[in-house]
Amino acid sequence: MTAKIIDGNALSRLLRAEVTARVTALKARGITPGLAVVLVGDNAASQVYVRNKVKACEDTGMHSVLERWPATMTEEALLERVAALNNDAGIHGILVQLPLPAHIDAQKVIEAISPAKDVDGFHIASAGALMTGMPGFWPCTPYGCMKMLESIGYELKGKHAVVIGRSNIVGKPMALMLLQQNATVTICHSGTANLKAMTLQADVVVAAVGKRNVLTADMVKPGAVVIDVGMNRNDEGKLCGDVDFDGVKEVAGWITPVPGGVGPMTITMLMVNTLESAERLL
Ligand code: NAP
16 A cells, blocks of 8 residues: 655645735734744754744744744743734734753743744643643644645544654644544553554554654554654755654555655644734734
8 A cells, every 4th residue: 555645735835825815804904913933052953943833834924023032032031022912913923943952941941932822832821721621722733734634624533643752842742633533542642552553543643752763664554644843964964853754654555755754834823823812813
């Protein structure tokens, strides 16, 4: 069997076109959705991410502000900037790019963002809302994975989903979203005794680890949906996921590629969250 590809670039184009139309409608009513992206320091990967986020805002007609601060910025100064953005009526979403320099307490900064503008979905209030099924912003990466499942018309009720990874930004919220859609969910992590025994039972596997070849063909049930969140570099320095794509695509029913899978969806869902934050003002 050769798996069908869930194309994150194509789905993103579709969703971003919808976002653009909604932004246009909102502007006609006097509101321009605005995203503030705050970058502290000069981490090379972070610079690429923030540039892509700002570009996505421009492409969809949103307003964006990119604040770049030196790595020497104090925690107090950053908290002051966050407070100012919380009070800025033209800003509907605030994103502080992680990682932050070691002398800044990232959790403290995230908690300083108003939950009403927490479009990354990392605030404890957003996490609590997801856990209890209340309205709130969902973290963009797992939200994008859910949109990918939705795009293939996949019914999660009654299915067994295995999430590999339990981070606060991907694994745990992913598991909660799958649970909310009535999947039976297993969460695996570095302490899982027999990962293969778990994944072989899975109708859906989401790999969010950050290590190449965590999921190989012998670990996948024929026909399963495989979503690869991982972003790693192979020996040639090329971007690759956690999944052995070439092997697993011969067993799975559906698979997301890296690049061109979950990555573009993450930024798309950031646009969706920012737009919806602004729409709440209507
Ligand atoms: P993380 O915080 O490092 O979490 C990794 C998780 O994997 C941890 O829960 C860890 O378990 C688990 N793990 C490590 N080795 C394992 C193993 N051998 N078997 C099973 N589980 C194992 O990483 P993250 O922030 O969630 O990100 C995960 C990956 O997704 C990274 O490659 C990251 O770059 C990528 N990512 C991509 C996007 C995107 O837009 N495409 C967005 C975010 C993240 P413990 O908890 O026991 O340590």
